[in-house]
Amino acid sequence: MKNTYLSLCVLLLSAAGSLQAQDLRERTYYYEILEPRHEPKPEVNGFATEKIKEQLDRGLIAVPATDGKGIYLSWRLLEQDNADVSFHIYRSVNGKTQRLTKSPIKSTCDFIDKAPVNEKASYWVCALDKKKKVTDTSAKIEVEAPLLKNYQSIKLNRNIKAGKIAVADLNGDGIYDYIIRTPDKNVDPGMPGTLGGETYQIEAYLSDGTFLWSKDLGQGIEPGVWYSPFIAYDFNGDGKAEIALKTAPDDAKRNEKGRIDSGEEYLSVLNGMTGKEIARVDWPERNDRYGNLVRQNRNQIGMAYLDGKTPYILACRGTYKLMVVDAWQLNGDKLERAWRWDSDEENPIVRSMGAHNMICGDVDGDGKDEILLGSCMLDDNGTLLWSTGLGHPDKAYLTDIDPNRPGMEVFLCLEPWHDNGRGVCMVDAKTGQPVWNIGHKTFHVGDGMVTDFDPAHKGLECFASEDRKGGSTDKYLLSADGQHLGKNEDVPSCRNWAWWDGDLLRETFKGDDNRWGASSSSNGRSLSIVKWKGETLTEGIEGNILMIADLYGDWREEIITALPGEIRIYSTNIPAKDRRVTLMQDGIYRNYVAHRSMGYPQAPVPSYYLGE
Numbered sequence: 001m002k003n004t005y006l007s008l009c010v011l012l013l014s015a016a017g018s019l020q021a022q023d024l025r026e027r028t029y030y031y032e033i034l035e036p037r038h039e040p041k042p043e044v045n046g047f048a049t050e051k052i053k054e055q056l057d058r059g060l061i062a063v064p065a066t067d068g069k070g071i072y073l074s075w076r077l078l079e080q081d082n083a084d085v086s087f088h089i090y091r092s093v094n095g096k097t098q099r100l101t102k103s104p105i106k107s108t109c110d111f112i113d114k115a116p117v118n119e120k121a122s123y124w125v126c127a128l129d130k131k132k133k134v135t136d137t138s139a140k141i142e143v144e145a146p147l148l149k150n151y152q153s154i155k156l157n158r159n160i161k162a163g164k165i166a167v168a169d170l171n172g173d174g175i176y177d178y179i180i181r182t183p184d185k186n187v188d189p190g191m192p193g194t195l196g197g198e199t200y201q202i203e204a205y206l207s208d209g210t211f212l213w214s215k216d217l218g219q220g221i222e223p224g225v226w227y228s229p230f231i232a233y234d235f236n237g238d239g240k241a242e243i244a245l246k247t248a249p250d251d252a253k254r255n256e257k258g259r260i261d262s263g264e265e266y267l268s269v270l271n272g273m274t275g276k277e278i279a280r281v282d283w284p285e286r287n288d289r290y291g292n293l294v295r296q297n298r299n300q301i302g303m304a305y306l307d308g309k310t311p312y313i314l315a316c317r318g319t320y321k322l323m324v325v326d327a328w329q330l331n332g333d334k335l336e337r338a339w340r341w342d343s344d345e346e347n348p349i350v351r352s353m354g355a356h357n358m359i360c361g362d363v364d365g366d367g368k369d370e371i372l373l374g375s376c377m378l379d380d381n382g383t384l385l386w387s388t389g390l391g392h393p394d395k396a397y398l399t400d401i402d403p404n405r406p407g408m409e410v411f412l413c414l415e416p417w418h419d420n421g422r423g424v425c426m427v428d429a430k431t432g433q434p435v436w437n438i439g440h441k442t443f444h445v446g447d448g449m450v451t452d453f454d455p456a457h458k459g460l461e462c463f464a465s466e467d468r469k470g471g472s473t474d475k476y477l478l479s480a481d482g483q484h485l486g487k488n489e490d491v492p493s494c495r496n497w498a499w500w501d502g503d504l505l506r507e508t509f510k511g512d513d514n515r516w517g518a519s520s521s522s523n524g525r526s527l528s529i530v531k532w533k534g535e536t537l538t539e540g541i542e543g544n545i546l547m548i549a550d551l552y553g554d555w556r557e558e559i560i561t562a563l564p565g566e567i568r569i570y571s572t573n574i575p576a577k578d579r580r581v582t583l584m585q586d587g588i589y590r591n592y593v594a595h596r597s598m599g600y601p602q603a604p605v606p607s608y609y610l611g612e
Contacts, residue, residue, distance in 0.1 A: 041381045044338045044368070046310025047331045052237040054590075056582065057174030058138035059552045060125055063150045063573045065112050071145060072573040074110040074553035075125050075138060076582045084130045089113075092122040092140075104128050108576040109554040116145040150538075151568040154178060157203070157211045159565040164225075165546040166597035167560075168232035168241030170272035175207040176551050179232045179243055179272075179597070184544065184562060187224035189294040193258025198223045202230060202245065204275060213275035220248020222260055222297075229301035229598035232272065235311050235330040242330065243270040244313045246283055246299055261293055262286070267301075267315045269330055279335045284317040284324040289344060291321045303594050304360035304369040305587070306380045312338060314371065319354035320392060323373060327382060339382030350376055350387045355396045357599035361588035361607055363398070363408055363429040369587070372398050375412060377432060386432030390425070391416040395448040395464070395494070398429055398588060399605040402459045402480040408607065409435060413448030413464045417441070424448070424464045424476055436482025444470020447494040449603065451506040452611025453532040457483075460611055463491050492532050497603045498548045498557045500529050501537055502577035504612045508532060509545070529559075541570055548603050549593045550583035557583070 059076035066072070073089060086104030089111045090097055100113055113123075121143050127136040156162070163184035170177040182201050187194055200223050204212040221228050230245035247268040248260070255261055265283035270276065283299070290296040295318070302314035306327060313335075315326045323343040328335045343350040355374030363370045368380035374396050376387035395413040402409060408429040417423070423442025426435040446467030450460045459480020466472040475491035478484055497506040510528040527541040543561030551558040552571060559570040583589045583606055592604030 041339055041383055043381055044306040044310075044312070044327070046307045046312065046329045046338070048237055048307070048309035051305065051309045052234060052311055054169060054234065054584070055172075055174055055239065056169075056584065058125055058127075058136070059175075059582070060123065060138045060141050061152075061552045061571055062123060062141060062143045062148060063571050064148050065114075066573050066575075069114070071113040071116045071123075071143060071148065072110065072575075073113065073123060073125075074556075074571075074576070076552075076554065077109050077579050079581050079585045081127065081581075082129060082135075085135070086128045086132075087111075088126045088128065090124050090126065093117050093119065104132065107579065109579045110576045112575070116143075118145055120144045150573060151570040154205050154209045154567045154569070156180070156182075156205075156565050156567070157214070158182075161544070161564050162546060162562040162567055164230075164597050165560060165562075165567065166230065166232035166243070167547065167549065167551060167593065168243075168272065169234070169239075170204060170212070170232075170241050171206060172239040173207075177207050177241075177272075178205045178567065179203070179230070180205070180562075180567065181228065181230065181597070183223075185223055187222055187227075189224065189226055189297040191224075193254065194223060195258040197254075200228050202243065202270075202275070204243075204272065212273060215270070215275050217245075218248065218250050218252060219254055220250075220252025220260060220263065220265070221246065222254070222258075225599065226298050226300075227260070229299050231301045231303055231313075231594055231597055233303050233311055233594055235269065235303075235313060236332060237310075241272045242278070243272055243275075244268070244301060244330075245270070246301065246315070247277075247280070259293060260297075267313065267326070267328065267335065269313070269335065278333045279330060281328065281335045281337070283315055284326055284340075286317075287322075289322040290318050295320050298354070300358055301598050302358045302360055302371070303591065304371055304380070306338060306368060308362075308367040308369075314358070314360075316358065316373075318343070319356070319374075320352050322351065323354050325371070325373070325378065325382070341378055341382045341384075346384050350384060352391050353387055353389075355393045357396070357595055357602055359396070359398045359588065359595065360591050361398060361408075365407075365430075369591075372396060372410060372429075375414070377410075377429070388412070388422075388427055388432055388434075390414055390418070390422055394446045394467075394600075395602065397448070397450045397602070397605060399450060399460070399607065400609040401426060401450055401462065402435075403609040404458070404481070405435070411448065411450050411462050413445040414442070415444055415446065415467075415470075417443045417470065424462075424478070426462065426482065436478075438476060438478070442466065442470075443472045446470070449494040449497065450605065451497045451603070453492065453497075453505050453508070454485075455505060455612035457485065459609070460605075461485070463494060465491065465494055496545050496548060496601075498529065498559060499550075499610075500556055500572050501531075501574045504610060505531070506611075507537060509541070510536070537574065538570075538572070543568055547593070547596050547601075549596070550589075555580045555583055 161184040162180040164181040166179040298319040300316040327338040353375040371378040377385040421439040424438040448464035465475040477486035543563040547560040586606040588607040
């Protein structure tokens with residue numbers, strides 16, 4: 001879609017953005033379907049000859065069974081597995097091996113050892129083809145039943161609380177490792193600066209808890225979400241993940257208000273095992289087109305397969321006025337820029353369309369990733385694919401929301417007031433064309449989510465809530481095709497949702513009360529995982545929620561939480577009803593998880609419809 005696509009463009013005559021007093025609130029939009037008025041950029045061709053993928057292992061885990069007596073085991077179904085693959089489970093105690101399965105397991109990827117031993121035992125799983133020949137054997141896991149818990153604990157090297165986390169395979173063993181940012185504090189660009197000299201640290205831990213390294217980001221990176229984006233992925237294809245992040249010189253100075261208002265800034269790439277810098281280039285530079293200092297300091301980082309094979313690093317600046325994106329490939333140990341997108345160079349210009357996160361995935365079927373920045377979508381070669389002209393969304397979700405429509409959709413929850421009925425809306429992911437709108441005035445829609453929690457309605461439920469500072473606290477619940485289903489007390493929390501039990505409906509949390517950062521229990525109370533308006537499934541989830549992702553076991557998700565000096569990875573022990581390929585091998589789902597370490601958090605969703 002480089003030369004002939006029709007682009008829905010918008011002319012934005014005055015910037016839309018946050019509801020600060022100095023903002024101009026008069027905006028003029030017009031909509032046209034027109035050919036791009038710029039020379040198309042060339043297609044991206046990276047170094048990879050075939051798509052670089054994570055080489056995941058079988059992901060076997062063990063947690064106590066629901067009855068408290070047995071051991072619940074679960075493992076991954078991988079995209080490379082044949083459709084008729086089946087599994088046997090083995091246990092070894094004191095050198096004596098026993099097969100626990102009488103017949104191969106075909107319908108799920110889990111098993112309960114109902115008669116575990118009270119001493120240390122090893123478990124492993126073997127994959128079989130249709131002739132019952134072993135095609136793959138997992139790594140062994142060591143289990144001591146009396147000590148088993150429903151979570152894995154990673155002890156930190158300091159008694160401090162993690163505020164952000166990334167997961168990636170740092171040593172190439174097929175198991176996810178952990179990269180955390182501490183402490184769990186955030187200074188927003190709109191808040192007063194810090195005068196105490198506080199800094200952020202990035203630390204890395206292997207899956208078994210081995211501490212690898214720590215890096216202090218220094219005075220040049222203020223301790224806030226928008227100053228310190230980082231992401232972990234295997235960018236150069238060597239089988240081990242690197243960490244890409246925004247950095248600044250070690251001798252950077254903060255002004256009398258505790259702010260960084262000038263000086264050099266970099267995109268750096270660190271070796272995942274050592275933390276040593278292996279490449280550095282300039283971060284998109286400050287300028288007055290972004291607006292004041294508050295708006296200049298809105299930075300994000302992302303990952304996209306722009307050529308369908310090579311994972312590119314996206315260094316981004318700007319949300320509320322100018323937006324700039326630089327795309328880089330890590331070719332060996334060198335960063336090479338593929339393109340720069342400057343929203344002011346579009347014709348018509350595109351301003352103020354950024355969100356608080358970005359999602360990348362193939363929306364037009366060409367095998368290459370596009371970039372959803374918020375209310376606009378970039379094509380893989382760094383040109384505008386479409387813009388809605390609706391301004392800054394606080395939440396933007398890309399997935400297959402309505403299975404009755406072809407392709408994917410984008411659900412938008414817009415911060416600027418809208419009296420045109422489009423403050424909560426759904427658009428086509430490929431074209432940006434409106435699908436449905438909420439149909440009435442909104443003031444400041446500050447949160448939203450898409451997921452299936454009610455089987456009475458086909459497709460994903462779409463729900464959103466207004467922010468009090470906009471003058472309304474209304475909450476809205478709509479069906480996948482835009483039908484109004486409920487309002488206010490009938491609307492669930494937008495914050496965290498997880499696939500936890502055996503069905504395809506997603507579960508939510510009781511006691512979850514933090515909107516923007518790590519969600520947590522308050523006053524030391526633990527969280528519970530519950531069905532919407534239904535039963536409690538699991539109690540005793542302790543700590544702040546840092547991430548929800550399908551990290552281990554079968555396709556259900558893990559919950560990563562932060563406590564002082566510790567992170568925990570909770571896994572379900574509810575028996576499965578079916579099996580499906582691990583969600584982490586879906587490109588869009590993996591992209592959501594990769595981007596969880598920067599910006600405001602969003603629960604991941606896959607590229608396909610996943611619901612009842």
